[in-house]
Amino acid sequence: MDLDPRLLRYFIAVAEERHFSRAAIRLHISQPPLSYAIRQLEDNVGARLLARTSRHVELTDAGHVLYREALTLLRQAEEVRTLVQRVDSGLHGRLRIGFVGSMLYRGLPALLTAMRTTLPDVEHVLTELNSHDQIESVRRGELDLGFIHANPVPEGVLARDLMAEPFVVCLPESHPLAGQESLSLTDLAEDDFVFFARAASPSYYETVLSMCVSAGFMPVIRHEVRHWLSVASLVSQGLGVSIVPACLSRSGLAGTRFIAFEHEARSVSQAIWPTLARSPLQDKAVALVARQFPSSAPPVSMSGGAG
Structure with a gap:
């Protein structure tokens, strides 16, 4: 049975006007084509739809x-x-977003608010993953957008630097140096350290390790964890000291003190997304990232190991 939308619109006009001439005027067509269309519809459905009299039409x-x-x-x-038009224009659908925990203190909540305002019909699915896992998920098409600590990315993944900030020392509040406004890393040479796991981010592991070595000592690494908030949580329990991005000082974690020290290294956050096979929705999300982080560098694609 062929229910042509055009025939249905013609039928609705006749049904509501109860008159062929008025319906034809409403449809901006002449009456003979309208009468033919109604007969065609009746043939298609195999039933009489209208009872015609000399004065009007009844259903x-x-x-x-x-x-x-x-x-x-x-x-x-x-x-x-x-719906199809909104999906095609990037205004409807699902956006799968990965993030590292420190992005909660680096502008991610404000970005998500802007996305909800600009794309109200889009479902945002958030997954906390370390940088290495996000890079692989974006490469495989399992994530549409990721927020990571700066890492080399493989072919097929684009990266944009978002912000750079210094590292600070994270101490338990019971530590003898917890009341200092600043300190030297050499002051911590005898302390146990909590490190961001090498397996989760080799680049961060090496960055923090090199700062200690440059200060003249090899840190005693007692614990390795896969999230920065876990690092700070272990420190708060008195299980060691650590070197963390300055944004974690805004976490409000009880039992910790964050203290500046002299160094040149910076903790850089990045947004990543697929190079190819992007949807209009992904393009709109990337544009929002650029708008939310206006000082960020243009996107780059670098080959190399990810971590």
């Missing part, structure tokens, strides 16, 4: 049923058309 029982269903079908067709 048959079958006509009443088709009128009701035709309104529903056309409304659903319009909703589908609108």
Whole structure:
């Protein structure tokens, strides 16, 4: 059965006007094509839809049923058309976003608020993952957008630097140096350290290790964990000291003190997304990232190991 939307619109006009001439005027067509279209529709459905008299038109029982269903079908067709157009323009769908925990203190909440405002019909699915896992997930198409600590990215992944900030020392509040405004790393040469796991981010592990070595000592690494907030949590429990991005000082974690020290290294955060096969929604999300972090560098693609 061919329920041509055009025929359904013609039928609805006749059903509502109860008159062929008025319906033809409403549709901006002449009456003969309208009469032919209604006969064609009746042939298609295999039932008489209208009872014609010399003065007006009445709906048959079958006509009443088709009128009701035709309104529903056309409304659903319009909703589908609108949905497809919104998906095609990047205004509807699902955005899969990965993030490292420190991004909660580096502007991610404000970015998500801007996304919800700009893309209200988009479902945002957030997953906390370390940088290495995010890079692999973006490369495989399992994430649409990721927020990581700066790492080399493989072919097929684009990266944009978002911000750079200094590292600070994280001490338990019971530590003898916890009251200092600044200190030297050499003051911690005898302390146990909590490190960001080498397996989760070789680049961060090496950065922190090199700062200690440059200060003249090899740190005693007692614990390695995969998230910066876990690093700070272990420190708060008195299980060691650490070197962390300055943004963690805004975490409000009880039992910790964050203290500046002299160094040149910076903790850099990046946004990453696929190079190819992007959707309009992903492009809109990337544009929002650039708008939210206006001082960020242009995107780059670098080959190399990810961690």
